[in-house]
Amino acid sequence: MAVTFIGVRHHSPACARLVHRTIERLRPAYVLVEGPADFNERLDELLLGHEPPIAIFSHHRNGPLVHTAWSPLCAHSPEWVALNTGRACGAELRFIDLPVWHHAMAGRRNRYADADERYAEVTRRLCRELAVDGIDALWDHLFEIPDEADLAERLEAYFDLLRGESEAGSEDTARERYMARWIRAAEAAADGRPVVVVTGGFHTPALRALVAEPAADPDDGGWPQVPRPPEGSVGGSFLVPFSFRRLDSFSGYQSGMPSPEYYHRLWEHGPREAADGLTEAVVRRLRKRGVAVSTADLIAARALTEGLARLRGHRHPGRTDLLDGLVSALVTEDLEDPLPWSSRGPLRPDAHPVVAEMVAALSGDRTGRLHPDTPAPPLVERVRADLERLGLEGAEPVTLRLTDREDLERSRLLHRLRVLGVPGFDRESGPDTGTEEVLEEQWTLHPGEHRLPALIEAGAYGATPADAALAALEERAAEAGGDAAALADVLFDAVFCGCGELPDKIAESLSAGLDASPDIGALGRVLETMLALWRHDRVLGLARSPLPALVIERCVTRLLWLVESVRGGPAPAEPARLAAMAAVRDALLHAAEPIGLDREAALAVAARVGADPQVPPDLRGAAFGLCWALGEPADPARAVLGVAAPATLGDWLAGLFALAREQVLAAEETGERTVLTVLDTLIGELTEEEFLVALPALRQAFGYFPPREREIIARRLLELRGVRGSAGSLLRSARSLLRTTADPMALAEAGALEKTVDRLLTDEGLITT
Amino acid sequence: MTAQTQQTPHDERALQRPPAEVRFADELERLRADDTGPRPPGWALSLQAARRFIMGDERLGIARKFVGDPSLIDRALVTLATNRGLMLVGVPGTAKSLLSELIAAAVSGDSTLTIQGGAATTEDQIKYSWNYALLVSEGPSTRSLVPAPLLRGMAEGKIVRFEEITRCPLEVQDCLLSPLSDRVLAIPELTGPESMVFAREGFNVIATANTRDRGVNEMSAALKRRFNFETVFPIADFDTELDLVHTEAARLLKQSGVEAPPRRELTEVLVTMFRELRTGTTGEGRTIDRPSTGMSTAEAVSVAHAVGLRGWFLRGEEGNAEDLVACLAGTVAKDNAEDLAHLRRYLEQQASQRRGPQWKALYRARHALPG
Secondary structure: OOEEEEEEOOOOHHHHHHHHHHHHHHOOOEEEEEEEHHHHHHHHHHOOOOEOOEEEEEEEEEOOEEEEEEEEEOOOOHHHHHHHHHHHOOOEEEEEEOOOOOHHHOOOOEOOOOOHHHHHHHHHHHHHHHOOOOHHHHHHHHHHOOOOOOHHHHHHHHHHHHHHOOOOOHHHHHHHHHHHHHHHHHHHHHOOOOEEEEEEOOOHHHHHHHHHOOOOOOOOOOOOOOOOOOOOOEEEEEEEEOEHHHHOOOOHHHOOOOOHHHHHHHHHHOHHHHHHHHHHHHHHHHHHOOOOOOHHHHHHHHHHHHHHHHHOOOOOOOHHHHHHHHHHHHOOOOOOOOOHHHOOOOOOOOOOHHHHHHHHHHHOOOEOEOOOOOOOOHHHHHHHHHHHHOOOOOOOOEEEEOOOHHHHHHHHHHHHHHHOOOOOEEEEEOOOOOOOOOOEEEEEEOOOOOHHHHHHHHHHHOOOHHHHHHHHHHHHHHHHOOOHHHHHHHHHHHHHOOOOOOOHHHHHHHHHHHHHOOOHHHHHHHHHHHHHHHHHOOOOOOOOOHHHHHHHHHHHHHHHHHHHHOOOOOOOOOHHHHHHHHHHHHHHHHHHHHHOOOHHHHHHHHHHHHHOOOOOHHHHHHHHHHHHHOOOOOOHHHHHHHOOOHHHHHHHHHHHHHHHHHHHHHHHHHOOOOHHHHHHHHHHHOOHHHHHHHHHHHHHHHOOOOHHHHHHHHHHHHHHOOOOOOHHHHHHHHHHHHOOOOOHHHHHHHHHHHHHHHHHHHHOOOOOO | OHHHHOOOHHHHHHOOOOOHHHHOHHHHHHHHHHOOOOOOOOOOOOHHHHHHHHHOEOOOOEOOOOOOOHHHHHHHHHHHHOOOEEEEEEOOOOOHHHHHHHHHHHHHOOOOOEEEOOOOOOHHHHOEEEOHHHHHHHOOOOOOEEEOHHHHHHHHOOEEEEEOHHHOOHHHHHHHHHHHHOOEEEOOOOOHHHHEEEOOOOOEEEEEEEOOOOOHHHOOHHHHHOEEEEEOOOOOOHHHHHHHHHHHHHHHHHHOOOOOOOOHHHHHHHHHHHHHHHHOEOOOOOEOOOOOOOOOHHHHHHHHHHHHHHHHHHHOOOOOHHHHHHHHHHHHOOOOHHHHHHHHHHHHHHHHHOOOHHHHHHHHHHHHOOO
16 A cells, blocks of 8 residues: 555654654655644745744634644654655655644644543553553553564554544544545545655554545545634634643643653663763752752662663663652652652642652753744734734833723733733833722833744734733643732733633632632632622623632632631731631622522531630631621620630620621610620729730720721710710710820829739738728 | 461461461462562562562462552562662551562562561560570570561561551661661670671561651651652552442451441442542542541541441441441541541532432531531
């Protein structure tokens, strides 16, 4: 048969070598490569002489739905080698896969991902049989390390086995059908000369079968059409510089082969040098971080690596032999998490530093560079046009009124560029969260040469400033982890960029981050602001929108959890956490129904916290207040009596007043035995010492009442003593009585002296008290 | 060793739990017969055969005895073939001791040279002591010397197991230093060539340490350097763990005279819960707080066992969700009120979200938690 199929694993050096050898040997008329067919007209662009890793960045936007995908190419990618060797041998080159806007590509972000979940069952069995940890170790064991003599046959057997035992999805079938049409067309056009097809190995058995069967499609003559983007949507592909770090950061079913730097060295220098070079790189990194790595450790690591290679039947140490040897010799502690190379998934943030350095060294920080003649991505042109349209090209300071529609658009563009890290757009002043009264922003613009490279880089994030900013925010949200302050920054940047409806991915990272945040105060502030935006914001258009709703839900859940874990007995009231509790109350009062907050669970938490003597008094008071404010039946007078110790009374009340100030006052109007009457009695019974102990906290507690309400309280207290009249005038006269011309220090000294004299007289039995 | 493996079946039946080399004597025999790989000096099996003994081999009819990453076994075996000891660390209930027993049985054919570490462990129990009657009548001699596991392991070229090493006082742990680095043990009471016992090929040490009660931080740096550390993790794969818990619980229940087998759906809920609390993330990817207890597979088995017992002996039927909640309180929240709160939050926030009758029942039974 004139068609030679090479099923590869993307980014595998062994496959790349096979592709190189095969093309050199056959000198085919056509080399067909799995890649976006829409890029075929611009294949020359790809071979301008770039420095890999680079990627073909494809984007497709249909209304609010944006889909972007990368086809990353490194020096050791079989696809890259096929294109370069094919061109050198004078073959015609074609990409034969569907463009990103075809529905079969929906959801794919990395075209060259292995999506090995599809055949997880088979690989699990193989791993078990060969006693290796997972698919990556299995691949190395079977293909990267052994002699390459019969590699093509072994690859074929392997992929036949995978394909034979797994279910291909409808996306796979659609792509394969399309690729088969290209292959048939090439076969016809080649007229007996060889054709080489380089695709993911999972597709090869199906392609071979499809090409062998007679053409069923009536329109199956000649080269296939490249599907256009659906009506009303836009799509395209551009070259972007890529980096090993990004290549290694695809996760889940989007991920390809890990440790690109290792495979790069394997490709360039062979296994022995790759292992030695990386050991050196790991040690250098560790020593730079101040981790002692002794010669004895290195000898041990070397011995272990060699021993492992021999045990596993490798003719020279492979990636996992190297990593296993190093980790055994260098880590003298227990690990928190399983070794990252024993299974798939991103490195956990609490990974052991030595392990993290090892993974980083094998991942590498190589970045690619495009040839200067490469056409720029659309973002560059788009930003230029937007800046011109909105009159933002100059270098003068700009003042924007956010209530003005056009100014709001300008503000959003500038924020998007700021978020994308394009230099020369500096915000001097403006609102911080969108809830303040400030409605003006000041910007200074510095146009210059430095903007262009940054914009090309930012082009990888998306085709328009809005998409690109969103992608950048998504990345930041994922990086922020559980840091509530950083997450809040992402949130507000999203708000200023006009991204009120965030895509799932970023919402996911946000909620995961909020779920892990340990900071009650910070969460409370986020909740308060988001609640305000959800309820009232008109300027930025966030009222009742899903983003603040999601954040509110997560914050409330997390806060309730954190509050329940606070322990430690008596402690001074903390206004930050009381504010957080008040925010929870507001969320439950105003947003419980539409957002779907669990009121019952909240009340249950509050009841437990309120009754637990281990909880600091301010939180207990706040928990009690929360129940009361949410309309649960409560007996505040009894509760006050329960916390009457002078050291805790004020803090408890601070919590109560922060949450249920209105209820306290409302009860005064009707009740007999109210908080104030009970308090009045309690304070009346305190000794002077006790009163002094209780006073600062009591002052802080009553600080939660605004002056007008304090006057109501004063009137009530006077009434209790049978004094009627305007409390204000009474207070004023009382104040004027208290105001004194004498030095307060002298008065205090006099008081103390008098007390000492009294005590002495009492002690001597001269007076009775 | 041969004496032990040739014990009569009658003797074996009388033992509650014979050592691994007796329990799996026939498997070891088959592996030895089939073993063509190069053996490190002093080893009973090659590394490949030892690995097959632990990870299982269907063709030879060798059962899988340890569920975990094969690379862990690779590293452990290669370590033992070098001049460093092997330190197995991990949370309680991850089968560290079982693993050390299996490795010792595979490598030396003898897993009984075991030192159990504890606060009262002395050097005598590790190195050697004396038969005092003989010592007094004859003076120090090889006849009056009573060798302890370390001395025997060195003299016979076998693996010595040191369980829970970090529970020993530091100075006692450090008596391993010269046996591990110089491979020699001095007996100053004896004179002449007998005063130094040089380790034969095949000698090495497998120590285990528990990260929960006293971590490895309290080991001296000098001793740490002489060990390679291997962390043993809870089982990564859900189905594997579920199968293990289910079969083990069923076996234990049968042993305890319970006729109703455990309900698989309930075991599934139990295992899901243990895994989520252990890792601190739910199936939907939400972060939850981890309790301070290990939530190990072994504990899951014991809870499943207790659930079955409770159901059977209280009501004469299989255990239900309410039994599960009742038994959980004692396992998860041993002496820490905080953990009880973790558990309650889990039942309130997570169990309420799940589908399936067992989850619903679990959620309804949440009030059975004490406090």
